Amino acid sequence: MGMIDRVEVPRKVCPVIILADKSISMDGLPIGSENAAIEGILPELASMNKENPDAFIKFALMEFSTGVNWKTGIDGLVDPAEYKWVDLVADGATSFGLACKELNNKLSVSHGFMKQASGSMSPVIILISDGEPTDSYSVALAELKKNNWFKVAAKIAIGYGKANDKVLEEFTGNPETVIHTNDVQELKNLIKFVAITSSMVVSTGQATKSNTDTNADPDDTTSVVADALKQAQAALSDATDPGEEW
Amino acid sequence: MADIQTSIRKNQKIKLLNGQTVTVTGKIGEGGQGIVYRVKVDGTNEEKAMKWYFMYKINDPKSFCSNLADNVATGSPSETFVWPEQLTEVTNGSFGYIMEIIPDRYKALSKYLQARVSFKSCSAMVTAAINIVEAFQQLINKGYSFQDINDGSFKIDPTTGDVLICDCDNVVSFGKASGISGKARYKAPEVVRGDTLPNKVTDRYSLAVILFLLLVGNHPLEGARSNVPCMTGKYERRFYGQEPVFMFDEQLDVNRPVPGLHRNAIALWPCYPDFIRKAFIRSFSQDSLLRSEGRLIEQEWLMLLVRLKSCIVRCMNCGCEYFAESTIATACPDCMAYNTPPGYLRFDKKRTNVEITIPIADGAKLYEAELDERSKDYNTVSAEILVKPGKYGLKNLSKSVWEITAPGGKTVKKAPGEVAVLGTGFRIDFGNGVTAEIVANSR
């Protein structure tokens, strides 16, 4: 190897994990929105990977209804540039507890998705749901909350229609990262916006609150993402009607 | 909700504060803070770049904007800086500024770090390092701090080592905070710890990180110890702030590079001459990391780097470029053959506390700053070592007449263009206050 031949400086992996509800109530336009949004995120994540020398985003998608299934496979996180998209098909119930249990399993170095040679950054975990859990989820969620990866993750939830925001809030641990919409077009925009903004904030290392506030808990990634989402949304509201309801 | 991208449209006209207008003709790129568009200055054929901010990424837009206006008024420290030239008026709730378009031959440092671009030669790489240090010096001399320094800020030509420094909108005078929080990897530990705002001394640390990344190809503080499964905020504070350890620290061996992971450092570190390794060991010593002490000033780096450039020679075995030590054998990084130069030039005076010796080997060059005390030119070749069967010569490429004295007392003059034969114990007076002696290495 000559002096000018190099290999890449190791990049931390930034795991982006999406838990997507595909229960039967999503059938029709909502699941269509969800599919279009998540599919649309992948090239954006791939292009972030081309630019960022600090982190490499890897992706996992869990679909849950009556059962749970890792769409991206059970071998681990995947490169968003290489994943071949297959649409989610709506069916079944909303086994949120099962989803929590399965996520807990995979948030592990020894038997899950988190073993990376160069190490990881705090994960980004995005939950999308449109209804009340149909299983008893309390125990599974409580277990999940003890998982160290989950603790340091940026957790965001998007509720659509009849989703119970209280449950979503239990999941994220922060009301500011629970975003609700009843509009199916907005659902698509929101999923994309949330996924891209939070992945950007975490993967570019902006998610350390100690950057600006040395007294803040440096591991509260969720609240940093909350701030970013808030600011971005405020900047993005393209109000044209001054009489618009606040 | 509107799409961020559509806040500026193609063909949209934007007014500048100086009354001119520009027309947006396309998009050049996108960064964390905003989007860069290609624009045409109306009424001229001039093309410029326009950075347009995501306002929500700016903590304190008012002071950010006034700092930017100050920088426009002060003007660029040198042509290395892609400096803000004119602010725009506020349009659709945001604003931006106009600057030069960066030519395609310049590639972002981040691409070198990802091994998507590589230097065409060792001398291009060292020239780039010199250019970066010079730019830093110019900036510091103007009283600015480069707070948001990171790998995206540098654009480098892989063939020549020419450097442009971008993101100059985040440059602020010392004592002010830019409102942008840079990446922990590039920030001085005392800034990560929250002990101080960025200042001249913290910038010198960031400079050393950039130089290490450029030359050695890994981050100085990333090794076995910092390779945790999850780099949480707490760990980030620890490894870059509270308990940082250099991967090649002389006393602490807890953070050595990991085989298979920090491959560049493992392969390249032993290939640098001792004086460069010492400079990094000092830059990232515990004294530097924990007490901000002992960091190299720009002038020291410049002399060390020009000396490094003078050490670039061709391997006698395979022809590959490598850095030769003056007095000891160096392994060619390509074919691993060991080469020892027959001797070296030892300069009598230290320069900015840097001792200068240059190996006598095929391809070694001396630069103007080495042969003229007053010169700040680290690029112009003033002498070159030539080889003929059985003898070495030094060609005078400077503007001065040299005086060479043999141990027996015989003196000859060598005018520009002439070649001086090098013999043991010869003394060369290069003029301009610089003298050296030829020292033979024992066989």
Ligand SMILES: [Zn+2]
């Ligand atoms: Zn060789």
